[in-house]
Amino acid sequence: MFDQVVFAGGGNRCWWQAGFWDVIQPELNLRPRVVAGISAGAATACMLYTNESRWVMRYYAEALRENRKNAYWGNLLRGSSRTAFTISRKRPRSASVCRICRAGSARVARWRRV
Numbered sequence: 001m002f003d004q005v006v007f008a009g010g011g012n013r014c015w016w017q018a019g020f021w022d023v024i025q026p027e028l029n030l031r032p033r034v035v036a037g038i039s040a041g042a043a044t045a046c047m048l049y050t051n052e053s054r055w056v057m058r059y060y061a062e063a064l065r066e067n068r069k070n071a072y073w074g075n076l077l078r079g080s081s082r083t084a085f086t087i088s089r090k091r092p093r094s095a096s097v098c099r100i101c102r103a104g105s106a107r108v109a110r111w112r113r114v
Helices: 016-028 040-049 053-064 074-078 094-106
Strands: 004-007 034-037
Touching: 004 040, 016 040, 016 053, 034 040, 040 053
Parallel strands: 004 034
Antiparallel strands: none
16 A cells, blocks of 8 residues: 655654554554654654554653753753753663664564565
């Protein structure tokens, strides 16, 4: 039916795409050859590619729990961050990030046509 899917960007407003995909993909047996996304949509695409979307959503909920803004513009003036877009004031635990990477590389075949 569809051989490509694109996930839109837009910050935290994009997480609905993960829930939508988790429901619609098995119902329609979608197996796109090309998966693309921009900004938070790219993060959503990577999350779904790992085939562990619920685990990744829990990870993001924990990582973003204390984050009250999408951008901290004052960081640009203070020089405390190279970007105004800081995910969290706390550094992520490297073990958690490594688990995401391992999950992503271990499930490469998910998007291939059968």
